[in-house]
Amino acid sequence: MTDFRTLDDAGPLQGKRVLLRVDLNVPMEGDRVTDATRIERVVPTIREIAEKGGKVILLAHFGRPKGKPDPKDSLKPILSTLSDKVGKPVAFGEDCIGDAAASAVGALKDGDVLLLENTRYHAGEEKNDPEFTKALAANGDIYVNEAFSAAHRAHASTEGLARVLPAYAGRLMQAELDALTKGLESPTRPVIAIVGGAKVATKIDLLENLVAKVDMLVIGGGMANTFLHAQGKDVGKSLCEKDLAETAQRILAAAKEKNCTIILPADALVAREFKANAENETVTVDAVPSDAMILDVGAASMSTIDGAIDEARTLVWNGPLGAFELTPFDTGTVAVARHAAARTKAGQLVSVAGGGDTVAALNHAGVGEDFSYVSTAGGAFLEWLEGKELPGVEALRAKG
Ligand SMILES: Nc1ncnc2c1ncn2[C@@H]1O[C@H](COP(=O)(O)OP(=O)(O)O)[C@@H](O)[C@H]1O
Numbered sequence: 266m267t268d269f270r271t272l273d274d275a276g277p278l279q280g281k282r283v284l285l286r287v288d289l290n291v292p293m294e295g296d297r298v299t300d301a302t303r304i305e306r307v308v309p310t311i312r313e314i315a316e317k318g319g320k321v322i323l324l325a326h327f328g329r330p331k332g333k334p335d336p337k338d339s340l341k342p343i344l345s346t347l348s349d350k351v352g353k354p355v356a357f358g359e360d361c362i363g364d365a366a367a368s369a370v371g372a373l374k375d376g377d378v379l380l381l382e383n384t385r386y387h388a389g390e391e392k393n394d395p396e397f398t399k400a401l402a403a404n405g406d407i408y409v410n411e412a413f414s415a416a417h418r419a420h421a422s423t424e425g426l427a428r429v430l431p432a433y434a435g436r437l438m439q440a441e442l443d444a445l446t447k448g449l450e451s452p453t454r455p456v457i458a459i460v461g462g463a464k465v466a467t468k469i470d471l472l473e474n475l476v477a478k479v480d481m482l483v484i485g486g487g488m489a490n491t492f493l494h495a496q497g498k499d500v501g502k503s504l505c506e507k508d509l510a511e512t513a514q515r516i517l518a519a520a521k522e523k524n525c526t527i528i529l530p531a532d533a534l535v536a537r538e539f540k541a542n543a544e545n546e547t548v549t550v551d552a553v554p555s556d557a558m559i560l561d562v563g564a565a566s567m568s569t570i571d572g573a574i575d576e577a578r579t580l581v582w583n584g585p586l587g588a589f590e591l592t593p594f595d596t597g598t599v600a601v602a603r604h605a606a607a608r609t610k611a612g613q614l615v616s617v618a619g620g621g622d623t624v625a626a627l628n629h630a631g632v633g634e635d636f637s638y639v640s641t642a643g644g645a646f647l648e649w650l651e652g653k654e655l656p657g658v659e660a661l662r663a664k665g
C-alpha cells in the first residue's frame with residue numbers, strides 16, 4: 266500500500282526541520298493522560314527522525330476549540346507523558362505559527378524534539394486556509410504525516426502541508442494502512458460493525474455507506490440515542506442529536522434495502538447524574554424517565570450483541586457502548602469487548618477496533634492485546650472502511 270513516498274524516500278535528515286503531524290488527541294482526566302496508546306504508536310517515528318539528526322517539530326490538534334485558544338484544549342499537559350515515552354525532554358512552543366513557533370524552532374539542535382501548541386487554536390487549520398498552511402510551512406523543510414487517525418480531515422496540518430512541502434508518510438501511517446488493508450480488504454462474512462461513542466454528528470453520515478458493507482450494525486453509545494429518538498422514543502436527558510432524526514431514519518431505510526440487520530439497544534442503564542457511581546437503574550428503551558440519561562446498554566442488549574458477534578466472522582468496532590470512563594457505565598463495553606476478545610482468541614473472529622476512546626475502553630477491559638488489530642483511528646478508520654479516499658492520505662499520494 267506504499268503508493269506514496271515514505272520516510273525512506275526523504276533523504277538525509279541531518280539538520281532538517283521535520284514537521285511531523287501526529288495525533289495526540291488522547292483521553293485525559295484533568296491533566297492526566299489516561300490512555301497513551303496514540304503517543305506510544307508515534308514514538309518510534311519521533312525517535313527515528315531524531316536519531317537521524319532531524320529536528321522533530323510535532324504538530325497536533327487536541328479537542329475541538331473551534332479556531333480560538335482555549336486552555337482546556339492545550340497540548341501542554343500531554344508534554345510530560347510525551348517526554349517520558351520519547352525518553353528525553355520535549356520542548357514546547359506556545360503557538361504553532363508566528364514568532365513563538367519560530368523562536369522555539371530556532372532554538373532546536375539536531376535531534377531535538379519540540380511540540381507546538383494546538384493547531385486548532387487557529388481558524389485557518391480546519392478551513393485549510395493557504396495562508397495558515399504557509400505560516401505552518403515556514404517552520405519546516407519537509408512534512409511527514411503520521412496522523413492516520415486525523416487523515417479524514419482536510420485540514421491545513423493534515424492535508425494542506427502535503428501540497429506545499431516535500432511530503433512523506435510516517436511509519437504509523439504506513440502500518441495502519443497496511444494492517445487495515447490486510448485485515449479488511451476481503452473480510453470473511455458475516456461482518457458485524459459496532460458504532461457507538463459520542464461524536465454523533467461527525468460519524469452518523471458514514472453509517473449510510475457502512476450498511477452496504479456490513480451484514481449487521483450494532484448502534485450503541487450516544488449514537489444509539491439519536492436513533493431511538495428517530496423511532497419516536499423519549500430518551501430523556503440523554504446525549505441525543507434531535508436534528509439528525511431524519512438522517513437516522515434514512516440510515517434505517519438504507520439498512521433495510523441492503524439487508525443489513527440493525528441492532529439497537531432494547532434496554533439501558535440510566536442515571537440522573539453524569540458521574541461515577543451515580544444512582545442508576547436498568548429500564549427498557551420505551552421507559553426512559555424524562556429526567557434521566559442513558560449511559561450504557563442494559564443486560565438484555567449485551568446478550569443480543571454477544572449473540573450477533575457469535576454469528577459473525579469479522580468485527581469492526583468504533584465507539585464505546587456507554588460512558589465507559591464512569592463505573593458502572595463501563596459494564597456493557599467491557600462485557601462485549603471481553604466476549605469479542607474470547608471469540609478472537611478462539612480463532613472464531615477477526616476483530617478490528619479503533620478510535621482514541623475505543624482503544625482506551627479495550628485497555629480498560631484488559632483486552633487491548635487480544636483483538637486481531639487495534640487502530641489508533643476511529644472516524645478515519647470507518648471512512649476508510651466505507652471506501653472513501655482520506656484527504657490526508659490522498660494528498661500524500663499526489664506527491665508520490
Ligand atoms: N450513552 C452515552 N452518553 C454519553 N456519552 C457516551 C455514551 N456512550 C458513550 N459515550 C462517550 O463516548 C466517548 C467516546 O466517543 P468517540 O470519541 O466517538 O469514540 P472514539 O474516540 O473511540 O472514536 C466516550 O468518552 C464515552 O464516555
Ligand SMILES: O=C(OP(=O)(O)O)[C@H](O)COP(=O)(O)O
Binds near residue numbers: 642
Ligand atoms: O480522536 C480522533 O478521532 P476519533 O474520535 O474518531 O478516534 C481524531 O483525533 C480526530 O478528531 P476530530 O474528530 O475532532 O477531528
